Amino acid sequence: xxxxxxxxxxxxxxxxxxxxxxxxxxxxxxxxxxxxxxxxxxxxxxxxxxxxxxxxxxxxxxxxxxxxxxxxxxxxxxxxxxxxxxxxxxxxxxxxxxxxxxxxxxxxxxxxxxxxxxxxxxxxxxxxxxxxxxxxxxxxxxxxxxxxxxxxxxxxxxxxxxxxxxx
Amino acid sequence: xxxxxxxxxxxxxxxxxxxxxxxxxxxxxxxxxxxxxxxxxxxxxxxxxxxxxxxxxxxxxxxxxxxxxxxxxxxxxxxxxxxxxxxxxxxxxxxxxxxxxxxxxxxxxxxxxxxxxxxxxxxxxxxxxxxxxxxxxxxxxxxxxxxxxxxxxxxxxxxxxxxxxxxxxxxxxxxxxxxxxxxxxxxxxxxxxxxxxxxxxxxxxxxxxxxxxxxxxxxxxxxxxxxxxxxxxxxxxxxxxxxxxxxxxxxxxxxxxxxxxxxxxxxxxxxxxxxxxxxxxxxxxxxxxxxxxxxxxxxxxxxxxxxxxxxxxxxxxxxxxxxxxxxxxxxxxxxxxxxxxxxxxxxxxxxxxxxxxxxxxxxxxxxxxxxxxxxxxxxxxxxxxxxxxxxxxxxxxxxxxxxxxxxxxxxxxxxxxxxxxxxxxxxxxxxxxxxxxxxxxxxxxxxxxxxxxxxxxxxxxxxxxxxxxxxxxxxxxxxxxxxxxxxxxxxxxxxxxxxxxxxxxxxxxxxxxxxxxxxxxxxxxxxxxxxxxxxxxxxxxxxxxxxxxxxxxxxxxxxxxxxxxxxxxxxxxxxxxxxxxxxxxxxxxxxxxxxxxxxxxxxxxxxxxxxxxxxxxxxxxxxxxxxxx
Numbered sequence: 135x136x137x138x139x140x141x142x143x144x145x146x147x148x149x150x151x152x153x154x155x156x157x158x159x160x161x162x163x164x165x166x167x168x169x170x171x172x173x174x175x176x177x178x179x180x181x182x183x184x185x186x187x188x189x190x191x192x193x194x195x196x197x198x199x200x201x202x203x204x205x206x207x208x209x210x211x212x213x214x215x216x217x218x219x220x221x222x223x224x225x226x227x228x229x230x231x232x233x234x235x236x237x238x239x240x241x242x243x244x245x246x247x248x249x250x251x252x253x254x255x256x257x258x259x260x261x262x263x264x265x266x267x268x269x270x271x272x273x274x275x276x277x278x279x280x281x282x283x284x285x286x287x288x289x290x291x292x293x294x295x296x297x298x299x300x301x
Numbered sequence: 302x303x304x305x306x307x308x309x310x311x312x313x314x315x316x317x318x319x320x321x322x323x324x325x326x327x328x329x330x331x332x333x334x335x336x337x338x339x340x341x342x343x344x345x346x347x348x349x350x351x352x353x354x355x356x357x358x359x360x361x362x363x364x365x366x367x368x369x370x371x372x373x374x375x376x377x378x379x380x381x382x383x384x385x386x387x388x389x390x391x392x393x394x395x396x397x398x399x400x401x402x403x404x405x406x407x408x409x410x411x412x413x414x415x416x417x418x419x420x421x422x423x424x425x426x427x428x429x430x431x432x433x434x435x436x437x438x439x440x441x442x443x444x445x446x447x448x449x450x451x452x453x454x455x456x457x458x459x460x461x462x463x464x465x466x467x468x469x470x471x472x473x474x475x476x477x478x479x480x481x482x483x484x485x486x487x488x489x490x491x492x493x494x495x496x497x498x499x500x501x502x503x504x505x506x507x508x509x510x511x512x513x514x515x516x517x518x519x520x521x522x523x524x525x526x527x528x529x530x531x532x533x534x535x536x537x538x539x540x541x542x543x544x545x546x547x548x549x550x551x552x553x554x555x556x557x558x559x560x561x562x563x564x565x566x567x568x569x570x571x572x573x574x575x576x577x578x579x580x581x582x583x584x585x586x587x588x589x590x591x592x593x594x595x596x597x598x599x600x601x602x603x604x605x606x607x608x609x610x611x612x613x614x615x616x617x618x619x620x621x622x623x624x625x626x627x628x629x630x631x632x633x634x635x636x637x638x639x640x641x642x643x644x645x646x647x648x649x650x651x652x653x654x655x656x657x658x659x660x661x662x663x664x665x666x667x668x669x670x671x672x673x674x675x676x677x678x679x680x681x682x683x684x685x686x687x688x689x690x691x692x693x694x695x696x697x698x699x700x701x702x703x704x705x706x707x708x709x710x711x712x713x714x715x716x717x718x719x720x721x722x723x724x725x726x727x728x729x730x731x732x733x734x735x736x737x738x739x740x741x742x743x744x745x746x747x748x749x750x751x752x753x754x755x756x757x758x759x760x761x762x763x764x765x766x767x768x769x770x771x772x773x774x775x776x777x778x779x780x781x782x783x784x785x786x787x788x789x790x791x792x793x794x795x796x797x798x799x800x801x802x803x804x805x806x807x808x809x810x811x812x813x814x815x816x817x818x819x820x821x822x823x824x825x826x827x828x829x830x831x832x833x834x835x836x837x838x839x840x841x842x843x844x845x846x847x848x849x850x851x852x853x854x855x856x857x858x859x860x861x862x863x864x865x866x867x868x869x870x871x872x873x874x875x876x877x878x879x880x881x882x883x884x885x886x887x888x889x890x891x892x893x894x895x896x897x898x899x900x901x902x903x904x905x906x907x908x909x910x911x912x913x914x915x916x917x918x919x920x921x922x923x924x925x926x927x928x929x930x
Contacts, residue, residue, distance in 0.1 A: 146580050149632060153625045160621055168614040185535045240445040241540060243605065243680060247746045250677035253605045256541060257444060258534025261607045278605070278680035278748055280438050281445060283365045286751035 184238050184257035188212055193236065198223050204297060211235045213242035213255040213277065216284025224293045225267065232264040243278030246292070254279055267294040314815075322875035324408035325815060329415050330394030331711065336419050337386040338782075343426075344378035345778060347371045349771055352735075356768035358756040368752035369436040370429075370454075376439030377458075380558065381465045382422040384692070387700050388561040389418075389472055392500045395707065396476060398806035399494045401485025401824065403817045406478035408873040409920060414471035416883035421468060424887050425461035428454060435461070438750060440551070443532035443543040447524040453897060459522040460890040466511045466518075467886070473504035473511075480504075485805070487824035491582060494804045494827075498585045499564030502592040506553040506560075509596070514550035517543055526896040541606060548599035556595040558692060559659075560588055562699025563630060566652045569706050570634055571828070572800050573649040574641025575843075580633040581827055587626035587633075594623045604675045613672045620670035627663060631656060646800075647721030651702035654729055658694025662687055665740065680750070683743025689736045701728070701781070708785075709799045713811040714792030716784050724780040731773025738763035738770075803828040816870045876923060882916025885909050 187193050192210045197220045199208040207229050212219045214237060225231050235244050235255040244261070245252035253261045267273075277288035320328060350371055354360040363371065393411065397404055405411050428434045435458035437446040446455045480501045484493070520531040521543070530536040532543050571578045578584060600608055600616040608616075634656055643649065665687040669675045678684055708716045742763050747754060754760045798807040808830050809818055826832045835843040892906030 140582055142583075143580060143636075145636070146583060146629075146633070150583075150625075150629065153628065157622060157625065161618055164614050164618050168610050183535055240448060241442050245680070245748075250673050252676045252679055253607060256534065256606070258538075258540065259607065276746075276748055279442065280680075280750040282436075282449070283369065286365065286748075286753055 180260045181258055182236055182260055184236070187236055188238055192234075196220055198225060205229050207231045209233050211244065211255075212238060213244065213288075214238040215240060215281055216277075216288040218244070218275075218277075218288070218290045221290040222293070224295055227267050227270045227294050227296060230264055230266055232262060234260055234262050236260045240281050241279045242281050242288070244275060245278045246273055246275045248273075252278055267292075270294045270296050319875070321880055322877045324404075324412050324873050324875055324879070326393050326397050326404050326408065326411060327711075327813065327815075329411050330390045330392075332415055333386045333390035333393060333418070336422070337383050337390060338785075340378055340382035340386070340422060342778070342782075344375055344383055345775060347375040347378065349775060351375065352768040352771040354752065355754070355764050357765070358754055358761055360753050363752060365752045366433075366436070369750075370434040372750060373436050373438050373458075374426075374434045377425065377435065377462070378422075379692070380439065380554070381462065382418075382425075384558045384696055384700070385465075385469060386418055388503070388558070389414075389469075391496070391561060391565065391700070391703055391707070392472075392476060394711070395806055396479060396497050396500050397483070398809065398813065398817055399497045399804050400480065400483060400488055401805050401818065401822050402479065402483040403821075403870065404873060405475050406483060407475045409876050409879045410471050410475050412876070413879035413883050414468045414475070416880045417471070417886055418465060418468040420883055420887040421461060421464035421890070424464070424891060425457060428457040428461075431457075440547055441521065441543075442547075443521065443524070443540045444534070446521055446543075447532050450525060450897065453894060456522060456525060456894045456896070459518045459525070460894045463515060463518045463522075464887060464890045466515055469507050470511050473507040476500050476504045477508070485821050485824050488829075491585070492824055492827040492829065494564075495567035495578065495581070495584055495588075496561065496564035499560040499567075499588050502588050503557045503560050506557050506592050506595065510550040510553040510557075513546055517546035517550075520546075522893060522896070541603075544603050544606060545599070548602045549596070551602065552599040553592070553595045555688075555691075556591055558696050559699075560591065562655065562696045562703075563588065565699050565703040565706070566634065566655050567630075568804060569648050569652045569702055570637045572706075572802050573644045573646055573652075574638045575644075575801075576637055576641040577803075577828060577831075578633070579636030579639075580629075583629055584633050587629040590626040591623060594619065594626070598623055601670060601675070604672050605679050617670050617672045617675075621667065624663065624667050624670075631660060631663075646705065647716070647718055647725055648702045648706040650722065650725045651698050651705065654725065655695060655698040655702060658690055658698060658732070662690025662692075662695055665690065678743060680748055681743035682739040682747045682749055685749050686736050686739035686743060689739070693732055693736070701725075704781070704785075706800070707806075708788070708792075709795030710806055710811050710813070712789055712792070713795055714788050715795050715799065716788045716792060720780060720784045720787075724777050724784060727773055727780065728777030731770045731775075731777055734770025735767045735774060736770070738766045742767075798830075801834075803831040805830055816872055876920065878916050878920035878923065880916075882913055882920060885911070885913030885916050888912060 182193075192199075193212050196210045196212050199210070200206075201208060204226055207225050209223060209225065209231060211233060213235060233244065233251075235253070236259065237255040237257045239257060241257075242255040243252065244255055246265075249265075251263060251265050253263055255261055272291055272293045274289055274291045277285060281288065320332065323329065350363065351368065354363040354368055393405070426434075432452040433454050435441070435454045437449075437455050437458060441455065441458050441462075446458065449455065480493070480497060490498075520529065523529040524531055524533065524538075530538040532538050532540050534540055567578055567584055597619045598616055600606075600612060601620045604613055604616075638653075665683070669678055669684070669687065705716055705721055708714070742760055745759055745763075747758070747760050754764070795811050797810050799811070800807070805822060805824075806813075808822065822829070834846055836846050838844045886909065888905055888909030890909070892902050892904070892909055895902040895905060
């Protein structure tokens with residue numbers, strides 16, 4: 135019985151070399167984007183107890199907090215079956231808005247429609263994401279993680295106001 | 302013409318009992334195929350109901366509760382009761398034939414795996430009449446799956462998926478042992494057909510991934526019924542743990558679903574291009590690479606779960622990386638057909654369709670690997686579009702190609718090619734009409750797993766189109782069913798080698814005798830059968846070798862007096878213990894499902910243990926060869 139050699143067609147070899155080079159390029163690009171350009175992806179901020187989170191600060195008083203007028207805002211949102219609290223709220227255009235969202239019962243999601251602001255709200259975990267609204271208007275947001283019978287109707291809206299308080 | 306006598310008792314080769322006790326890999330393969338097809342019709346009906354509900358905004362055909370059960374069962378059915386068993390059907394029937402063996406390494410375990418699959422799937426479906434089917438989505442995320450205890454639906458989920466996993470695990474062990482120890486002389490690993498290679502890769506994927514979800518599912522059952530707190534955030538448990546455990550299984554699982562179909566297409570393209578597979582070794586190594594890398598990408602299903610930038614960058618990169626071996630396979634398939642003498646049979650049409658549809662699905666998959674883009678796509682219909690392109694346009698098309706390719710070998714008859722081509726085009730158009738609009742719906746913001754959508758968001762037109770497309774698919778499937786039934790009885794007779802094939806299954810009759818081969822072949826090449834038929838002339842063209850005619854190698858043993866000089870081929874004896882053991886295991890599962898009602902639960906558990914022990918002890922104790930009677 136003869137042993138067979140592995141014959142690599144030159145076209146195949148060139149394709150594989152090109153692919154590996156593309157991979158290196160992508161890898162460098164991802165590293166740059168992730169670590170140097172500060173691209174924001176959702177992170178877990180802290181752990182909480184879902185049984186008591188709604189009774190303790192800050193979620194005992196959910197809603198918008200103004201840290202620096204016109205520039206820095208925080209929004210604390212509680213998700214549960216099947217609503218968000220607060221359901222509607224206002225933030226000014228151009229400000230840095232940081233969302234802190236947690237759930238009191240099962241998994242939920244929070245997605246600002248037509249944006250890539252989309253993260254899970256899990257019980258026991260606070261999800262944090264910072265974004266800036268560039269245009270005034272009213273944006274809807276929905277629950278994206280399947281949470282049962284009322285999942286399809288779990289939604290809310292955020293009104294982004296002009297400086298001077300008009301939407 | 303038979304030159305060897307078999308010593309398996311052949312008293313009952315027909316009738317229900319012979320099927321219940323069979324350990325013949327070919328019969329088991331047929332049973333898997335028929336069961337998978339029936340569940341395909343059931344899962345498809347679930348899909349049609351879903352599409353009818355979503356055809357119009359604020360649809361009223363289904364309540365939210367009914368819809369949630371239907372979409373959950375649609376996913377569970379298609380993954381566990383259709384695609385995995387149809388792959389098992391092909392693997393069972395053809396791996397021994399392709400490696401020149403007479404059966405698998407563990408024939409009774411093979412039968413056990415089939416009966417366990419069938420009884421588990423039926424058990425899962427019994428939930429519809431016992432308080433409702435699982436309704437937590439096929440991914441069953443905690444704590445939704447652990448907290449709601451008004452019904453036992455998610456107990457059915459935890460046990461049903463567990464049992465189906467055990468059945469697949471049994472099959473994997475069997476194929477690994479068979480492929481490594483029972484190949485014909487001269488068949489080195491790098492001379493095996495690609496389909497057999499993909500079988501061994503998927504078997505390893507299952508072997509390593511099923512135990513993980515097995516543990517996770519036990520944890521769900523225990524959180525629900527026995528007071529544990531694995532996924533309970535209020536007690537230092539972690540819902541995210543379930544997502545990790547599920548997807549460490551769930552991602553390799555999708556490669557389990559697609560690799561056998563890729564193997565089938567890798568066999569069909571060379572035959573109908575009259576050219577060898579381009580870069581055979583790279584197609585094989587790419588399959589292995591996909592399997593290996595498939596364990597390193599699972600958290601790309603969790604990019605919105607708050608893993609943090611380092612983990613997300615890592616998994617995003619790994620997900621892009623896995624597109625490379627996939628691309629190698631695609632280019633090698635194109636290279637196979639390039640310059641070939643193409644015969645556009647139905648099997649070839651489905652194989653070419655597979656390549657095109659899988660590329661589309663793969664491209665949308667690559668867009669998911671870009672993390673900030675994925676956070677917009679996650680849980681939208683864009684994801685639904687992606688996985689249906691790779692699972693239906695990919696896997697299902699590949700398995701349909703296999704039906705047209707191998708039906709002559711199973712039955713000795715051709716499927717109707719004219720009807721087949723009509724069936725292909727209707728299915729192809731219907732499939733694209735159904736799932737292409739979902740890319741747009743997803744990017745327009747329509748979320749998945751919602752039983753209705755409001756008016757005025759622009760979702761109406763595309764949803765209606767998708768529903769129309771789904772009924773075209775249904776027509777296509779109906780035509781396939783008609784073709785199968787019609788051709789089984791009245792199809793044109795097919796010889797042993799109807800397509801001028803390349804691999805060993807075409808050397809034996811259609812259908813094969815129970816012992817597969819009169820004489821185990823000695824293998825010298827990959828595509829060995831082709832080289833027995835064809836040499837090469839001075840200009841490099843294939844020339845038929847004259848001594849071998851009709852594609853069947855006939856061996857005379859002992860001259861005219863076959864009876865005395867013919868050697869005996871011993872085949873494994875039938876047994877009824879595998880079906881008993883499988884039934885017992887499912888009854889144990891039923892007992893665990895009803896743990897919240899201890900009286901029912903313990904009774905079933907006890908009954909199941911007794912039956913399982915009877916089955917296993919009988920299995921262990923029965924003589925390996927039974928007297929012929």
